[in-house]
Amino acid sequence: MQMKVVNSLKEHGLKVTPQRVTILSAIEKKGHANIDEIYQEAKTTNPTMSLATVYKNITSLIETKLLKEVAINNQKSKYELSKKPHSHLICKKCGNLEDIDSHNLFTLNSDKLDFDIEEVELNIYGICNQCKKSN
Amino acid sequence: MQMKVVNSLKEHGLKVTPQRVTILSAIEKKGHANIDEIYQEAKTTNPTMSLATVYKNITSLIETKLLKEVAINNQKSKYELSKKPHSHLICKKCGNLEDIDSHNLFTLNSDKLDFDIEEVELNIYGICNQCKKSN
DNA sequence: GTGTCTGCAAATTATTTGCACGTTG
DNA sequence: CAACGTGCAAATAATTTGCAGACAC
Numbered sequence: 001m002q003m004k005v006v007n008s009l010k011e012h013g014l015k016v017t018p019q020r021v022t023i024l025s026a027i028e029k030k031g032h033a034n035i036d037e038i039y040q041e042a043k044t045t046n047p048t049m050s051l052a053t054v055y056k057n058i059t060s061l062i063e064t065k066l067l068k069e070v071a072i073n074n075q076k077s078k079y080e081l082s083k084k085p086h087s088h089l090i091c092k093k094c095g096n097l098e099d100i101d102s103h104n105l106f107t108l109n110s111d112k113l114d115f116d117i118e119e120v121e122l123n124i125y126g127i128c129n130q131c132k133k134s135n
Numbered sequence: 136m137q138m139k140v141v142n143s144l145k146e147h148g149l150k151v152t153p154q155r156v157t158i159l160s161a162i163e164k165k166g167h168a169n170i171d172e173i174y175q176e177a178k179t180t181n182p183t184m185s186l187a188t189v190y191k192n193i194t195s196l197i198e199t200k201l202l203k204e205v206a207i208n209n210q211k212s213k214y215e216l217s218k219k220p221h222s223h224l225i226c227k228k229c230g231n232l233e234d235i236d237s238h239n240l241f242t243l244n245s246d247k248l249d250f251d252i253e254e255v256e257l258n259i260y261g262i263c264n265q266c267k268k269s270n
Numbered sequence: 271g272t273g274t275c276t277g278c279a280a281a282t283t284a285t286t287t288g289c290a291c292g293t294t295g
Numbered sequence: 296c297a298a299c300g301t302g303c304a305a306a307t308a309a310t311t312t313g314c315a316g317a318c319a320c
Binding site for chain 2: 073093114119125128132
Binding site for chain 1: 309310311312318319320
């Protein structure tokens with residue numbers, strides 16, 4: 001079994017089940033995947049895996065911060081293993097998503113990226129001042 | 136009728152129907168809203184408005200670039216009128232979304248924002264090199 | 271052994287579609 | 296009047312839930 005994935009589950013206080021290991025391995029293999037891609041990939045390893053299990057686990061893996069959701073315009077959300085902060089290059093034609101080191105972004109010029117940038121979106125998540133007060 | 140909205144529809148080559156005007160006005164009023172919020176708001180003006188019409192129009196308004204989708208982790212997508220590039224402050228507690236001028240972001244210090252930043256996400260949409268080749 | 275997890279099936283919610291009729295330009 | 300848009304109802308897709316049995320620890 002994937003030792004890395006097993007340890008990761010333990011560290012985050014989740015029971016180590018074959019389904020969880022399979023789901024995490026599937027995401028690790030694919031880099032980024034939506035629910036259905038995870039399900040399809042996971043089934044190749046564990047054919048009895050149910051879609052409901054994928055949904056339930058994605059939820060708890062996100063709650064424990066083992067996974068991160070990436071909501072994307074015009075596509076279903078993809079999921080990735082939590083890793084150091086980075087940005088995404090998202091192809092508007094094929095929908096492919098690729099990680100990019102945000103730091104490099106400003107030292108590289110955009111023409112060196114081999115990607116025609118159409119739109120840049122910076123989303124900042126946190127707690128607004130209303131919510132800070134009402135606690 | 137909202138002259139601004141009517142002109143906007145004409146400029147983008149869409150027929151001006153009361154439903155479209157109502158939908159755009161609803162979004163303008165709310166700033167950002169998801170499908171259901173748009174539907175609810177629109178019904179107050181036009182009680183016979185159907186949800187299917189909202190869906191169909193959101194699609195065509197996005198295709199003609201009159202609207203922009205904002206996909207958000209852990210929420211349904213919101214929609215906003217196209218305007219100059221900007222970023223979003225998204226509260227992880229109440230889900231509220233607020234525009235922020237990206238340019239200001241780097242001159243203001245984060246403590247002046249009155250928003251506790253937890254996560255910053257830069258998504259870059261465009262055309263990847265595979266798609267550029269295969270055209 | 272106990273609490274958590276899984277798979278299944280059913281329920282719910284979200285989105286899309288086909289079609290008859292109405293409206294826009 | 297031709298093309299397009301609308302509302303309705305039905306179809307499809309996406310997600311959630313309840314529950315009985317299985318498994319992790």
